[in-house]
Amino acid sequence: MVLQTRLTKMLGIKHPIVQGGMQYVGISALASAVSNAGGLGLLTALTQPTPEALRNEIRLCRTMTDKPFGVNLTFLPAIVPPPYEEYVKVIIEEGIKVVETAGNNPGKYIKMFKEANIVVLHKCTAIRHALSAQRLGVDIISIDGYECAGHPGEDDVTGLILLAKSSKLLTIPYIASGGFGDGSGLAAALALGAEGVNMGTRFMCTVESPIHQNIKEAIVKADERSTTLVFRPFRNTSRIFKNSVAVEVNKREKKLDVQFEDVRELVSGARGKQVYTTGDPEFGVWTAGQVVGLIDDIPTCEVLVSRMVRDAENIITERLNKIYVPNSKL
Numbered sequence: 335m336v337l338q339t340r341l342t343k344m345l346g347i348k349h350p351i352v353q354g355g356m357q358y359v360g361i362s363a364l365a366s367a368v369s370n371a372g373g374l375g376l377l378t379a380l381t382q383p384t385p386e387a388l389r390n391e392i393r394l395c396r397t398m399t400d401k402p403f404g405v406n407l408t409f410l411p412a413i414v415p416p417p418y419e420e421y422v423k424v425i426i427e428e429g430i431k432v433v434e435t436a437g438n439n440p441g442k443y444i445k446m447f448k449e450a451n452i453v454v455l456h457k458c459t460a461i462r463h464a465l466s467a468q469r470l471g472v473d474i475i476s477i478d479g480y481e482c483a484g485h486p487g488e489d490d491v492t493g494l495i496l497l498a499k500s501s502k503l504l505t506i507p508y509i510a511s512g513g514f515g516d517g518s519g520l521a522a523a524l525a526l527g528a529e530g531v532n533m534g535t536r537f538m539c540t541v542e543s544p545i546h547q548n549i550k551e552a553i554v555k556a557d558e559r560s561t562t563l564v565f566r567p568f569r570n571t572s573r574i575f576k577n578s579v580a581v582e583v584n585k586r587e588k589k590l591d592v593q594f595e596d597v598r599e600l601v602s603g604a605r606g607k608q609v610y611t612t613g614d615p616e617f618g619v620w621t622a623g624q625v626v627g628l629i630d631d632i633p634t635c636e637v638l639v640s641r642m643v644r645d646a647e648n649i650i651t652e653r654l655n656k657i658y659v660p661n662s663k664l
């Protein structure tokens with residue numbers, strides 16, 4: 335039995351599970367493993383230092399899977415923005431069929447992808463943003479709740495509310511993101527009207543994820559209180575792993591009139607990247623979601639995806655089916 339949804343049909347994949355874009359983690363090793371497991375793997379465009387490097391990574395990924403995979407392109411505030419148009423051009427030229435967009439003002443680029451007949455999955459954290467993306471012509475919304483790793487936005491609304499509200503207001507398909515990591519989450523997302531789930535942290539902690547084993551083990555050891563929010567004073571909130579560096583960032587952020595300069599040296603991307611290569615979880619800040627509290631092993635992507643689908647199917651056909659009593663006299 336398989337869980338067939340509008341997502342699986344639109345993307346030509348077997349299981350309704352997407353691996354979200356992940357800076358420094360979403361490379362061909364992971365994306366191809368997720369796609370080979372029947373989900374949708376995504377390469378993270380900006381992890382590649384140049385558009386040409388992304389072209390090479392796409393070509394490498396094609397040698398590792400014959401299943402569909404996509405590319406994530408994230409638009410974040412930057413003093414010197416990456417050459418977005420060139421990344422878009424490479425994605426189109428390389429014949430990528432599905433793109434995950436995320437971040438600020440993606441309108442112009444969404445238009446470019448749609449003109450190239452690419453399926454656009456837009457990730458956002460607020461109903462009002464989902465509605466404007468729908469108006470812009472995106473095909474699928476990925477709605478990221480407060481639990482999520484990375485940027486949960488500034489509204490602090492949980493996935494439970496965002497998903498139920500999406501089912502009332504969106505006319506295009508949507509998937510659930512943030513806090514998903516097992517079959518019960520998948521079944522719950524489907525019950526809330528989603529066509530599947532998007533996961534970041536859970537896929538970080540798999541055999542094929544290209545980060546150091548120590549970091550995967552730190553995720554397994556962590557519980558649901560092991561993340562924290564930083565950058566709230568700068569309205570660029572981010573959920574990260576709660577290590578000593580993150581605690582120090584939070585401490586400095588309590589200062590009245592705190593400026594980014596006050597925390598800059600602690601939060602540099604270079605330090606964060608070294609966490610994944612050196613395996614020292616205290617070396618810098620690194621992204622993780624509250625779902626760390628549900629993660630207690632390091633499976634292959636194949637084992638993870640098939641276990642989630644099997645467990646979701648059991649919940650739907652056994653547990654939910656059994657509690658339903660037709661024509662009860664009570």
Ligand SMILES: Cc1cc2nc3c(=O)[nH]c(=O)nc-3n(C[C@H](O)[C@H](O)[C@H](O)COP(=O)(O)O)c2cc1C
Nearest residue numbers: 354355356357436482483484512513533534535623
């Ligand atoms: C290590 C890491 C890096 C991430 N980097 C990005 C990114 O560059 N762009 C993006 O759109 N989302 C990024 N995300 C967010 C994920 O794509 C996804 O939305 C999020 O992880 C969902 O929450 P979850 O971790 O609870 O599954 C990242 C997440 C993680 C764990």
